[in-house]
Amino acid sequence: MTVYGSLHSAFGPQHWWPATGSEEMIIGALLTQNTNWKNVEKALSNLRRNDLLSFHYIIKTPLSQLEKMIKPAGYFRQKSLRLKTLAETIIATGGLDSLDLLTTLELREWFLRQSGIGPETADSILLYAFKRPVFVIDAYTLRICRRHNWLNDKDNYRKAQEFFTRKLPLKVDIFNEFHALLVQIGKNFCRTKKPLCQECPLEPFL
Structure with missing residues (x-):
């Protein structure tokens, strides 16, 4: 939750998914x-x-x-x-x-x-x-987790999902926001090539 708090402070609410229904x-x-x-x-x-x-x-x-x-x-x-x-x-x-x-x-x-x-x-x-408490794993999330040694390179989708489910309260709003915040990190800082680690809000957690 410390990581979640840092990301929420850095980016604010994401209001994801952008859809009317x-x-x-x-x-x-x-x-x-x-x-x-x-x-x-x-x-x-x-x-x-x-x-x-x-x-x-x-x-x-x-x-x-x-x-x-x-x-x-x-x-x-x-x-x-x-x-x-x-x-x-x-x-x-x-x-x-x-x-x-x-x-x-x-x-x-x-x-x-x-x-x-x-x-x-x-x-x-x-x-x-459907507002079910299921944590979404994408390429951004896997990359961030591996670079921070939260997961190893062999851990798959299921292992990553279990990691977040174990660490977080089982709440839809938190799963929603956390996933969207990790996407922001993946897009803007934790890039595949030339990651901006020193500028990243998650740098203290490396």
């Missing part, structure tokens, strides 16, 4: 795979402008039109098909309210069974759309 958040989670958020924002803006930030409307939209809308996010053919399939599957199960009745483990397993959804995307959806 759970459906938009889930759509964004699929679009952000293998691209940066600026590209996702362009794709989301296209969808919003055409009133397509809804599973029902995505289902009704021809695949070719959906591809054009999300093209800025890259891999648009693959992502449009996955997005359409996921929207259809969620609606067929009774919608998000129906899925929300599942336990956290059941919900995670359900999303992991869907095409194109791996642990990071599934956990992002659980944390930000």
